Each structure stands twice: as C-alpha cells, then as structure tokens.
Amino acid sequence: MESAQLDIEFKKHFGGETDKLLEVRAPGRVNLIGEHTDYNDGFVFPMAIERDTAIVFRRRKDQLVRMVSASQPGEPAEFAFSHEVSKGPPLWSLYARGVAEALRQKNLITTGIDALVAANVPLGGGLSSSASFEVATALALLTASQTTMDRVDMALACQWAEHHYPGMPCGIMDQFISALAQKGHAMLLDCRDRSFKQVPLNDPAVRVAVVNSNVKHELVGGEYKQRRQQCEAAVAALAQKQPGVKALRDATMPMLDQAKAAMDSVVYRRARHVIGENQRALDFAAALEAHDYSACGRLLYASHVSLRDDYQVSCPELDTLVELARSVEGVFGARMTGGGFGGCIVVLLQHQAFEPLSKLLHSEYPKRYQKQPAMFGTLPGPGARVVRD
Numbered sequence: 026m027e028s029a030q031l032d033i034e035f036k037k038h039f040g041g042e043t044d045k046l047l048e049v050r051a052p053g054r055v056n057l058i059g060e061h062t063d064y065n066d067g068f069v070f071p072m073a074i075e076r077d078t079a080i081v082f083r084r085r086k087d088q089l090v091r092m093v094s095a096s097q098p099g100e101p102a103e104f105a106f107s108h109e110v111s112k113g114p115p116l117w118s119l120y121a122r123g124v125a126e127a128l129r130q131k132n133l134i135t136t137g138i139d140a141l142v143a144a145n146v147p148l149g150g151g152l153s154s155s156a157s158f159e160v161a162t163a164l165a166l167l168t169a170s171q172t173t174m175d176r177v178d179m180a181l182a183c184q185w186a187e188h189h190y191p192g193m194p195c196g197i198m199d200q201f202i203s204a205l206a207q208k209g210h211a212m213l214l215d216c217r218d219r220s221f222k223q224v225p226l227n228d229p230a231v232r233v234a235v236v237n238s239n240v241k242h243e244l245v246g247g248e249y250k251q252r253r254q255q256c257e258a259a260v261a262a263l264a265q266k267q268p269g270v271k272a273l274r275d276a277t278m279p280m281l282d283q284a285k286a287a288m289d290s291v292v293y294r295r296a297r298h299v300i301g302e303n304q305r306a307l308d309f310a311a312a313l314e315a316h317d318y319s320a321c322g323r324l325l326y327a328s329h330v331s332l333r334d335d336y337q338v339s340c341p342e343l344d345t346l347v348e349l350a351r352s353v354e355g356v357f358g359a360r361m362t363g364g365g366f367g368g369c370i371v372v373l374l375q376h377q378a379f380e381p382l383s384k385l386l387h388s389e390y391p392k393r394y395q396k397q398p399a400m401f402g403t404l405p406g407p408g409a410r411v412v413r414d
Contacts, residue, residue, distance in 0.1 A: 026095065026143045028412065031081040035141040038093045038101075045083060047168055051161035051409035052077045053146035054153045054202045055235050055371050056362050057211055058328050059306035061336055063196025065256050065299045066217040066272035068306040071198055072226060072405040073206030074235065078144040078157040079412075080165045085137035090166075092121055095143040106134060112190060120155055123186025124162040128174075131182070136169045147399065150237045151363015155191070156199035159183035160409045168411055176408075177219060180204040194253065206408035213310040217274055224310050226405050231318060231357075232376050236350075236386060237399040238342040240367030249364060252295060252336065259296035262288040273299040298335035302328060321373055322358025326351070329360035329370075338365025342394055346370045349389055353382045 026034070032043040052073035059069035085091075088107040094100065094117055102118030104110055110126040112119060121142075128134045142161075146154040163179050174182075180200040187193045187200075197216055206212065210223040226233075256273055263270040263284045270276050273296055281300060285293055305324045312320035329347050333339040343361040347370055350359040355378025362371040374382065383400050390398045 026079060026145070028079075028081070031079060031141060031143055034095055034143070035081050035083075035139075038098075038141060039083065039091070039139045041083070046081050046413065047083070047165070047411075048079060048081045048413040049161050049164040049168060049409065049411050050077045050079045051157045051159075051164060051203045052206060052406050053144075053157045054199060054206070055233065055369070055403070056198065057233070057371060057373070058309045058324060058360070059198075059302060060328065060332055060360075060362065061252060061338070061364075062274075062299055062302050062306065063198040063216045064194070064253055065303075066274035067299060067303040069196075069198045069214050069216060070211055070224075070306050070309055071202040071214070072211035072233070073202055073208075073408055074146075074152065074403045075406040076145045076147075076152070076401075076403070077406070078142065078146060078154070078161040080140050080142050080161045082138040082140035082165050082169065084169050085139060087137050088135070089137040090121070090125060090140065091138075092118060092140045092142060095141060096148075106137070116191075119190040120159050120186065121162045123190030124159050124183055125166060126190070127182040127185050128163060128166055131174075133172055133174060134166045134170045136166075136171075138165060138169045140165060147237050147369075148241075151361075151365075151368030152235065153199040153203065155187060155193070156183065156195075156203050159186055160200055160203040164409050164411065168414055176204045177201070179409075194250065202408070204409050206406065208405060208407040210405050211310075211313070213306070217272070222310070224313055226313060228316065230376055232374065232379060232402050232404060234372040234374060234379060234382060234400060234402050235362075235369050236346050236372065237369045238340075238346060238367055238394075239396050239399060240340060240342050248338070248366060252338070255292050255295040256299060258292045259288055262292070263296075274303060276300050294335040294337075298331045301331055301335075318357045318373060322356070325358030325360045325371070325373060332361055332365065336365070340365070340367055342367070342390075343370055345390065345393060346386065346398065349386055350374075350382060353378055353385060356382060
C-alpha cells in the first residue's frame, strides 16, 4: 500500500490531520538455503524480499499504543508500556506487545503512538511476516521516541519478543535479515556468533521467484518444537563420544555415523539433514559469488530432498511445485523454504524463465489441488528503514 493510501486509512481510524504522520517499513524475507539450521547454531542464507510491513503512525503524549491492522480492521489493539506490557487480545498484537516490552526493559521508549499496520508479506507463507511486523514495530516505537539502537540488538529484542509473547521459539535469522538486509545482496549469516557476509545477488539475467502453495501452516504447534527436541537429542548422543559437540553445527557426517547406534533412527535423519544443510549453505554462498548458478540450483534441489525425506517438513503441494519448476528451461533450482508444512518454494531462475514457469504452475497445480498458487518475482530488497520522520 502506498503512503498516500496509508494516510487515508489512518485518518479513517484515528482522525486528525495527516501532515505529521511518520512511516517505517521492514521487509519479509525468503531463505534461499539453510533451513532449520538457525536454532542449531548453523548457517543460513536469507535475502529480504520486496514486500514489507508498513507502519504509519503519529506520536502521542502518553505511553499508550493504539494499533489497527489493515488486514484485520475489526480487531484493534491497545496497550500501555508505562508498566509491564500485558499479553491481551487480539492475538496478532502479541508480536507488537512483546517488542514494546523488550524496548521498555531497555528504557529506550518514552512516547506512545497511534499506528496503522499494513503488510503485503503473505501470512503463514514462510516469508517471516511476523518478524517483519516485529522489526517495523521496534523501528516505529524508537522513531517516535527519537532514539535509535544497534540493529543487531534490535533483532535480538524482536526475537525475545517472539519467544515470550506469541511463544514461538524461533531462531535469529528472520529478525536479523529484516533489520540488517542490504539491497542487491543476500546474507550468509552464522547463527552462532551472528557474524555475516553480504553476498551480491544483482545479476540482471537472474532473479528469484517465490511461489506460495496456499497451504497455510501454524508453527506454534508441536511439529516445530518436536524437531528442536530431536536435534537436541542428537547432540546429546554425539556428545557422549565427542564432548566438543555443543550443537549440530559442531558435528560432521563421520561423527554422526559413529554415533548412529546411540540414537533413534528418526533423530539420526534429523541430524543428517542439519549437518548436510549447513554445508550446502556455505557451498551455495561460494557458488553464488562465483556466478555458478547451476551449482546453486543443484544445492537447492538437494536441500529440498533432505527437507522432504530426512527432516520431513515438506508436503505434497510443495513437492509438486518443485518438480514442476524443475521441468522449465532456465530454472536453475528450487526448494521449499520456511518452516514447512505448507507455505512457499523459492526458485532461482533466468529472467526469461519467469513467465513460462508462471504459466505452467498456474495451469498444472490447480488440476491436482483445486487451488491456484500465488507467485511473485523479487530481487534482494533493503532492510528496515524510516520512510518519513
């Protein structure tokens, strides 16, 4: 939604003049490779997409936050940060409430806001709509209070918010890329020490496509937590013979095979995915720097097979989209992206392959699943930014 339209929507809900409105935006992201590695101290390789959460807001003279979502206009949120922020309804506001509490604890915010939230990041699609909302909220509250914070600290505050308010035990990747993305680059992020490298992805002949299966997932459920517990069980088994293994990041395939007898077969497969995926993320970054897009594509396909068979977080709809993409000339590679159980695939392809891919998917996918996929192309976008202050 453009700024002028946002101003109109804001005035509908809050009245008053619009000449003193402020605006911030924070992007969603697509993870090119490195899936379910972040909470195992591993490597991920996300990029910001050219879709974001916008917050248009006006300063208040108290410490109250009044917030309306354009996508859920019948459920306004209102909370104060003059004391510990409550965990009240509506559910979507828990992300913003958690951020406000994290910043309150750091004594960084003093000024409340009236705010309209509008996002074009697909919900439940594995594109980090929640992190986008959190980072935008943090930037809005900081801007209203005329203060700033280190972007790494901002990402960590937003991660804390998601852990403690909605109760989602996410890794650091989503908030990190939304806060720190650089236009025209993807980011190789080490989730252990939070060091990162911006890797150019700006070849005009190459683009990224994101295809939403339109199968929705709710990750707060048990599957995500179960995978984390299985990874922890693998680490415990590995550490019996290799005390230096503190996370799956520290393990190698030979180590895993040596410890195979000490772990359940499912736990073994979960660990095999994570160890292999860490290496694939490193190899992908190197191949991208070398403009070896065919190698990048092979790694994407290998990642999908591992997520499907070893980590078991894919679904028939995602598998179908990947196989259809594979059949299109000019597609380098594709895989499911995000937590799984629905959501999106990511495709690396030649620019001219976008339309043939779109045509095929919109023709064949509905024949099997009685629904249309949603597809868009994107280049690496910028991180969170103040648009009007």
